[in-house]
Amino acid sequence: MRFISESSEERIPCYRVLDDDGQPFPDSSFVKVSEGVAIKMYNDMVTLQTMDTIFYEAQRQGRISFYLTTSGEEAINIASAAAIKNDDFVVPQYREPGVLLWRGFSMQEFANQCFGNKADYGKGRQMPIHYGSNKHNYFTVSSTIATQLPHAVGAAYALKMDQKDACAVTYFGDGGTSEGDFHAALNFSAVTEAPVIFICRNNGWAISTPISDQFRSDGAVVKGRAYGVRSIRVDGNDALAIYSAVHAAREMAIGEGRPILIEALTYRVGHHTTSDDSTKYRPVDEIEWWRTTQDPVTRFRKWIESNGWWNGDIESELRSSVRKQILHALQEAEKAEKPPISDLFTDVYDVSPSNLREQEHSLRETIKKHPQDYPSNVPI
Numbered sequence: 001m002r003f004i005s006e007s008s009e010e011r012i013p014c015y016r017v018l019d020d021d022g023q024p025f026p027d028s029s030f031v032k033v034s035e036g037v038a039i040k041m042y043n044d045m046v047t048l049q050t051m052d053t054i055f056y057e058a059q060r061q062g063r064i065s066f067y068l069t070t071s072g073e074e075a076i077n078i079a080s081a082a083a084i085k086n087d088d089f090v091v092p093q094y095r096e097p098g099v100l101l102w103r104g105f106s107m108q109e110f111a112n113q114c115f116g117n118k119a120d121y122g123k124g125r126q127m128p129i130h131y132g133s134n135k136h137n138y139f140t141v142s143s144t145i146a147t148q149l150p151h152a153v154g155a156a157y158a159l160k161m162d163q164k165d166a167c168a169v170t171y172f173g174d175g176g177t178s179e180g181d182f183h184a185a186l187n188f189s190a191v192t193e194a195p196v197i198f199i200c201r202n203n204g205w206a207i208s209t210p211i212s213d214q215f216r217s218d219g220a221v222v223k224g225r226a227y228g229v230r231s232i233r234v235d236g237n238d239a240l241a242i243y244s245a246v247h248a249a250r251e252m253a254i255g256e257g258r259p260i261l262i263e264a265l266t267y268r269v270g271h272h273t274t275s276d277d278s279t280k281y282r283p284v285d286e287i288e289w290w291r292t293t294q295d296p297v298t299r300f301r302k303w304i305e306s307n308g309w310w311n312g313d314i315e316s317e318l319r320s321s322v323r324k325q326i327l328h329a330l331q332e333a334e335k336a337e338k339p340p341i342s343d344l345f346t347d348v349y350d351v352s353p354s355n356l357r358e359q360e361h362s363l364r365e366t367i368k369k370h371p372q373d374y375p376s377n378v379p380i
Contacts, residue, residue, distance in 0.1 A: 151170075
């Protein structure tokens with residue numbers, strides 16, 4: 001009689017390409033990246049970093065109601081986006097705006113959504129940072145944890161049934177692995193042999209809950225084998241490692257008709273959201289160590305500089321230009337008209353039922369009686 005051990009003696013290794021100084025490890029194996037792709041990757045990482053800083057400040061100034069950053073996770077966003085195709089469906093959590101940025105979502109579109117103005121594709125019905133784009137095959141963000149994972153498997157299965165040369169890619173945090181939907185999705189994907197890539201951003205924290213309180217297993221990567229899903233652990237702060245792993249995962253997912261689980265080890269440098277103060281549950285010096293020594297943007301910059309593709313003058317010009325673009329987009333979005341009141345009651349039913357018509361009438365009457373209590377820039 002022999003029981004299977006609850007854990008292996010050795011941890012699953014972590015795939016890395018670049019060391020902390022941005023230099024490839026000797027004999028490291030990775031997918032080659034052209035100069036053009038590498039420069040775009042770096043440009044978008046800097047843009048994402050700058051957008052987060054400015055939008056976060058805008059929330060603190062009371063100009064938008066909510067925000068969260070991708071600080072420390074820029075490589076996972078941009079490198080994974082670079083490794084997939086625009087026909088692939090992206091089913092995000094909420095910390096992946098960089099994927100949209102890579103696909104061409106403009107600064108103005110980001111700002112319109114955060115301000116919930118008339119140009120917002122969600123018509124102001126969503127919280128800020130809940131982006132979505134039919135044009136870019138990017139499913140609209142939902143705050144509920146891990147509910148997107150079974151959806152991604154369903155989308156991938158549909159692609160398979162239609163014999164499309166594409167896959168679904170879905171993202172989630174380490175906290176998402178504690179939800180039943182994660183386990184259902186992995187089993188669902190393995191049984192249906194769906195071409196889906198699960199990317200777990202293991203950043204150490206599910207809001208204030210550390211991974212030590214999330215699971216006793218060797219991270220998330222070992223959970224794949226239990227469901228028959230091929231898996232890999234990757235350094236999430238290494239853009240080349242992420243790019244290579246996702247590129248290979250896509251080939252396997254589509255070519256072999258199978259799901260793939262990628263655990264990207266990283267660290268959430270920012271607060272969980274603007275509603276959180278992470279210094280209440282983790283040391284400030286720990287945060288600063290990750291920010292200053294493990295920054296994925298700096299590491300990738302050192303690599304492109306060593307290739308002769310980048311220098312300080314280009315860096316200064318880029319950061320100045322990006323900042324101006326973002327500030328302009330913010331100002332334009334802020335002064336834009338809000339969606340009309342009628343948008344609160346449309347797009348669910350083909351013919352509005354009587355209870356919704358009554359609610360709309362009641363709201364309009366209330367606004368007429370108490371106009372001082374409602375925003376003046378919302379069309380009645």
